[in-house]
Amino acid sequence: MIATIVRNGFLALRRDRGALVLAFVVPLAFFSIFAIIFGPMSTNSTPRVHVLVVDEDHSAASSRLVRGLHRERALACDTRPEAKAGEPQPPDYTAATAEAAVKSGTAPVALVIPAGFGANPISLAPAPGRKPIRILHDSSNPVAAQMAAGMLQKVAMTSFSTSMADVGMRYFALASGGLTPQQRQNLDSSLARMHDLEARRDAQGDGAAAASSENSGGLLPVEMRDVVGENKKSPMIAFYAAGIGVMFLMFTASGAAGSLLEEAESGALDRILSARVGMTTLLAGKLTYLVLLASCQLTLMFLWGAAVFHLDLFTHLPGFFVMTVATSFAVAAFGMLLASISHTRAQQASIATLLILTMSALGGSMFPRFLMTATMQKVGLLTFNAWAIDGYTKVFWRDEPVWHLLPQVAVLVGAGALIFLIARRFARRWESV
Amino acid sequence: MTATSPANISIPLQIDSVVKRFDEVTAVAGISLEVHERACLGLLGPNGAGKTTLIRSIVGRVRPDSGSVLIFGQPASSLAARKELGWVPQELALYPLLTSRENLDAFGHYQGLRGKALREGIQWCLEWASLADRADSVVKTLSGGMRRRLNMAAGLIHRPRIVLLDEPTVGVDPQSRNHIFEMVEALRAAGATVIYTTHYMEEAERLCDSIAIVDHGRIIAQGSKDDLVAQSFGTRSDVLMRLAAAAPVSAAWTEARGGTLQDGVAHFPVDRPSDIASLLEAAARDGLDVVDLVLRRPNLESVFLQLTGRDLRQ
Numbered sequence: 001m002i003a004t005i006v007r008n009g010f011l012a013l014r015r016d017r018g019a020l021v022l023a024f025v026v027p028l029a030f031f032s033i034f035a036i037i038f039g040p041m042s043t044n045s046t047p048r049v050h051v052l053v054v055d056e057d058h059s060a061a062s063s064r065l066v067r068g069l070h071r072e073r074a075l076a077c078d079t080r081p082e083a084k085a086g087e088p089q090p091p092d093y094t095a096a097t098a099e100a101a102v103k104s105g106t107a108p109v110a111l112v113i114p115a116g117f118g119a120n121p122i123s124l125a126p127a128p129g130r131k132p133i134r135i136l137h138d139s140s141n142p143v144a145a146q147m148a149a150g151m152l153q154k155v156a157m158t159s160f161s162t163s164m165a166d167v168g169m170r171y172f173a174l175a176s177g178g179l180t181p182q183q184r185q186n187l188d189s190s191l192a193r194m195h196d197l198e199a200r201r202d203a204q205g206d207g208a209a210a211a212s213s214e215n216s217g218g219l220l221p222v223e224m225r226d227v228v229g230e231n232k233k234s235p236m237i238a239f240y241a242a243g244i245g246v247m248f249l250m251f252t253a254s255g256a257a258g259s260l261l262e263e264a265e266s267g268a269l270d271r272i273l274s275a276r277v278g279m280t281t282l283l284a285g286k287l288t289y290l291v292l293l294a295s296c297q298l299t300l301m302f303l304w305g306a307a308v309f310h311l312d313l314f315t316h317l318p319g320f321f322v323m324t325v326a327t328s329f330a331v332a333a334f335g336m337l338l339a340s341i342s343h344t345r346a347q348q349a350s351i352a353t354l355l356i357l358t359m360s361a362l363g364g365s366m367f368p369r370f371l372m373t374a375t376m377q378k379v380g381l382l383t384f385n386a387w388a389i390d391g392y393t394k395v396f397w398r399d400e401p402v403w404h405l406l407p408q409v410a411v412l413v414g415a416g417a418l419i420f421l422i423a424r425r426f427a428r429r430w431e432s433v
Numbered sequence: 434m435t436a437t438s439p440a441n442i443s444i445p446l447q448i449d450s451v452v453k454r455f456d457e458v459t460a461v462a463g464i465s466l467e468v469h470e471r472a473c474l475g476l477l478g479p480n481g482a483g484k485t486t487l488i489r490s491i492v493g494r495v496r497p498d499s500g501s502v503l504i505f506g507q508p509a510s511s512l513a514a515r516k517e518l519g520w521v522p523q524e525l526a527l528y529p530l531l532t533s534r535e536n537l538d539a540f541g542h543y544q545g546l547r548g549k550a551l552r553e554g555i556q557w558c559l560e561w562a563s564l565a566d567r568a569d570s571v572v573k574t575l576s577g578g579m580r581r582r583l584n585m586a587a588g589l590i591h592r593p594r595i596v597l598l599d600e601p602t603v604g605v606d607p608q609s610r611n612h613i614f615e616m617v618e619a620l621r622a623a624g625a626t627v628i629y630t631t632h633y634m635e636e637a638e639r640l641c642d643s644i645a646i647v648d649h650g651r652i653i654a655q656g657s658k659d660d661l662v663a664q665s666f667g668t669r670s671d672v673l674m675r676l677a678a679a680a681p682v683s684a685a686w687t688e689a690r691g692g693t694l695q696d697g698v699a700h701f702p703v704d705r706p707s708d709i710a711s712l713l714e715a716a717a718r719d720g721l722d723v724v725d726l727v728l729r730r731p732n733l734e735s736v737f738l739q740l741t742g743r744d745l746r747q
Contacts, residue, residue: 267524271588274492274520275543276512432496432510433455 018346026354033358036376048076048374049144049151052098052110055079059118061160068155069111075151078107099136099227103398105390108144108370109137111152122160122167122220132221138228140239140397141370149222156220165191228398237309238396239389243365245301246327246388247356249294253335254352256290260339260427261348269430279431283336283424290332291325298324311396318402319395326409327388330416334384337419340426359383387411442506445470445517445595445626446491451500453486460486462650463500468595468643473617473627475641477634477733479741483650484630488599491628492520504595516545519593521585523600529573533564533583536572537590544591558586561616578609585616595626602636614640634733644733648741658733665739666731672701672709673729677722686719703728 013019053069055062070077080092081101093101098110114131133152137145157164169187173179179187263269272282302320305311313320338355342348360366362376363385369377380386391408394400441447446468453461461483468474478484489495490502493510504514527536537555546554559565562582567575572583585601598617602610617640621627631637637644638658645655654661675698676683684694690712692701701712706728716723731739 266529267522267526268528270489270492270494271520271522271526271540272543274494274515274518275540276515276545277543432494 016346018344018350021350022353026350029354030357033361048074049109049147050076050078050107051144051148052093052101052107053077053079054093054095054098054110054112056095056115057113057117061118061121061163062113064159065113065117065121065155068159069151072151072155074147081106095134095136102136102138102227104400105138105393105398108141109135109148111135111148122156122163130221132223135222135224136227137224138397139226140228140236140393141368143371145224145226149224152220152222237305237311238392239368241301241305241311242323242389242392243360243385245298246331246363246385247360247365249297249328249331250334250356250359250384251352252297253290253294253331254338254348254356255335256293257286257332257335257339258342258345258348260286260336261342261345264430265344273431279427280424283420283427287332287336287420290335291328294328294331295324298328316395316399319400319405320392322402322405322409323388323391323395326391326405326412326416327384330384330388330412330419333416333420333423336423337426340423360385362386364389384412384415443470444468444503445472445505446628447501447503447506448487448491449501449503451487451490451497451502453490453495453497459650461490461497464647464650464652465500466645466652466655468626468628470626471621471624472643473621473629473641475637475644476628476630476647477632477637477644477737478647482648482741484647486650487647488597488630491597492518516591517594519589519591519596521588521596521598521601523603525580525584527572527580527584527587530571532569532571533559533575533579534568536583536587540587541590546591554590554592557592558590561589561619562586563612576609578605578612581605581609581613582616585613589620593625595628596620597628597630599630600632601629602631602633634737638733646737646740653740654736661733661736662731665736668704669702669731670704670706671729671731671735672703672712673725673727674699674701674712674716674723675725676716677724682721686716686721690715 053066055066081090083089095112102110112134135145135149302313306313338348338352362380363383364380365385369380387408391405394404444467448464448466451461451464486495490497491509502509505517507513537558541551541554559568602613629641645652687694687699692699
């Protein structure tokens with residue numbers, strides 16, 4: 001009896017393609033996708049932190065520090081903006097332009113080496129009047145600032161070994177009551193050799209620096225300042241509201257658009273199309289419904305964020321409205337496409353699960369894109385999630401004006417329109433044959 | 434109507450030489466048909482005969498490869514034709530999570546009704562389908578018979594002049610079925626032209642004044658029920674006789690007198706009822722006891738089976 005029940009179960013499974021795909025294909029697909037996204041993070045290809053470096057000192061010491069930062073594999077340092085094709089090279093970053101670049105999301109962190117740094121680059125004790133290196137950061141990426149600060153200390157250790165010896169000996173001389181002439185001569189000779197080694201290492205480049213960069217310490221005084229979210233109560237709420245919101249929006253849109261398949265199966269679609277309603281009108285009506293539904297869902301999500309997590313929704317209403325409409329349109333069109341390419345509800349559910357979870361993983365709904373490798377961040381731009389999250393981040397995090405949302409809105413609305421046209425093309429199978 | 438004759442706007446349905454192929458399969462192979470005003474045409478045919486394709490051609494959901502379908506002189510796919518035609522599909526093509534009234538409202542909108550016309554249409558439908566007391570019930574809570582009636586009402590909310598009912602009594606109990614008959618009769622009394630498809634011959638006999646039998650994509654017989662019986666059987670009737678004898682003896686005796694033995698019952702075609710006497714005399718003469726005897730006039734089912742055969746279809 002049990003054997004018969006087991007056999008029936010397998011027979012039914014074999015004939016249910018949707019269940020088969022969910023059981024055996026979707027898990028493998030997800031395993032592969034997540035392995036591709038997160039696999040590289042445990043190897044040497046750790047994502048690099050983009051750092052803008054401003055040298056206000058222009059001394060030998062500050063130049064050495066900048067060179068040291070450039071050599072660090074964990075950092076991708078820029079001292080000036082990238083030149084656009086056919087345009088002259090822009091000037092080096094200043095403290096003001098670097099801060100603006102961090103605010104606009106060009107990089108998550110900037111280091112500003114102050115004028116006068118070279119006169120006294122490192123210190124083993126508090127030095128009154130000495131200006132610290134400023135770290136200007138965007139706290140929506142909490143990892144970047146900490147990594148930049150740590151790497152700065154590391155570079156100080158490796159780039160200023162002679163300075164450290166000089167300073168150390170000065171402290172020693174003060175504490176011990178002075179050196180004998182012979183001790184002074186030996187010490188000067190040793191320091192000269194160290195200077196020579198340092199110069200040769202500078203000439204050798206990255207390999208030597210990487211090989212000797214194992215130490216760390218707190219030698220450089222730094223001052224960290226959050227230049228984007230310094231007045232925000234809940235830095236990541238908008239990010240999560242957008243990320244999670246878009247993912248569930250896609251599930252909702254996919255489910256609601258599936259009513260088209262139910263109507264086709266029940267015969268209601270035939271009845272509607274035999275009345276005075278055309279397929280384009282019908283799809284446009286369903287798209288409108290999905291846009292409204294998705295907008296309500298996103299609004300609820302952000303209202304909840306405002307009520308419970310202190311998200312500053314009400315001072316960002318124009319940007320929120322624009323992003324919500326654009327995101328809802330794109331997601332609604334996506335739902336329509338899923339319904340129009342599927343032949344059954346089960347098939348639609350399988351395709352939707354696979355696509356939505358993949359897009360959410362790649363697009364940053366599950367895991368922030370800034371923690372992914374540069375390649376995966378670019379791949380993520382193929383998803384609605386990434387563009388929606390970027391747009392909402394601009395609104396709620398960077399306080400950017402509405403017109404700055406143009407790239408995100410253009411991509412979401414353009415892609416949505418294209419997808420809707422494709423869905424319309426597939427829906428021809430339901431028209432008169 | 435032929436290709437050279439003008440479209441007649443007073444004729445509810447004119448089908449002229451319609452052909453429709455799906456890849457290698459010819460579903461409709463040149464059907465021509467006219468249905469006149471206030472008539473009720475029964476469209477019968479076994480599964481796979483081409484009936485569904487023909488119906489879908491009439492409602493504009495299938496584009497014929499050749500030929501034409503005109504509703505009051507207008508092409509079936511035109512808006513003018515859709516306005517005149519009400520289609521009740523075999524499936525329960527309703528929104529299960531909406532109420533009866535909300536469903537009627539939706540389908541009324543799809544038919545272009547608004548305002549007072551829509552409200553009146555909904556009210557007429559609810560009363561015609563005897564659903565006024567369930568107007569605000571969600572469809573999925575209605576009984577099978579109620580859903581069938583609502584399904585019919587949703588197709589007729591715009592009060593069309595020609596109504597196509599596709600097996601409207603599938604899966605309902607005898608009471609609901611009878612109620613549906615009364616609804617159809619009320620439609621006819623109100624002046625509607627009805628096309629009625631069914632697999633229940635007695636429904637066609639009761640409701641339809643003309644019947645077309647479709648098979649292999651063609652109309653193989655058309656006329657009133659009596660015409661079809663006369664065309665297929667003339668004046669012939671069947672005598673069904675059950676004999677108290679072993680099967681081989683009964684079979685031999687039946688065949689010797691021009692009959693056939695089916696399921697233990699001897700069938701004899703007779704031209705006149707008086708021919709029964711000679712059969713009874715022969716049985717008595719041969720020492721066979723007659724247990725039961727019935728004189729059966731051929732009916733629509735006899736005609737249907739005679740014309741389409743007894744082989745199982747798709």
